Amino acid sequence: MPKRQPTLPKRQPIVVSGKFMPSAELAQMLGISPRRAKELDRMMEEIHRQEDLRLAKKRAPRKGQNGRSRASAR
């Protein structure tokens, strides 16, 4: 007896180029004005900077009860 075929084909991962559309082209395609695009660029750069700072603080050793440097803690 022949093996029953699935109702719909099994999905394979979709291979994409991963290349990004140039910002100006994307803005034009979306109908975003160049001025608004610049505002969004600035906003995202600022958010990225803030996020970097936040992560850097998180990674830095904490102060507090054991806030002394290792040398003075001895």
Added chain:
Amino acid sequence: MAAAGPVPAEPQPGAVFLNFPYDRQFVPLYVAYITGVCSFGLVPRVALELPGGERRLDRIVELILSCRYSFHDLRRPQTPRMNMPFELGLTVMASYYNPKRHTWCIFEKDYRRVLKSLGDLAGSDVYSHGGRPIGVLRQIANALVVEDRQPDMRRLLAIYREVKTALPSILKNRGAKSCYEAAVFRDLVYAAQKAATVQMGIS
């Protein structure tokens, strides 16, 4: 019934039609879908970009046919709406007649829910995201493979966080009450691509 409008010559290779509920509870996943798709260099398209009116259905069909891929999240909205399964049906039909022009993927919180609500899909793979943004990002990363550089989960999450942070400012700037407004969607797509290129060091 007469044939509708013209069929686009070729679908846009990087365009992904997103089909999901426009629901308040869905906002984190909405942002995750936009972020995930943009992080792979693709451009999400949604029906909410289209104006209403008599020809809306024609425009939806044209939009689906203009996209090379589509992702469908069949999570049930609070207010029952039939648009999502209807648009999935349109997509399946488009893909059935021309599989090289369109590839579709189903996403759901739990794959068993799809089998329960839409048993016709039995046998097709479902990307289960667990109802969480991290799950959506993970499953998009499972569905898509990049030729040269695959964005890892750490980067995808960082991009998601940055876009989520931008959302209140975008809403305020656009004077929007809902995230599901065309102008807000467009700003989110632009912001997500910007965040992705910055995160991946592409200028």
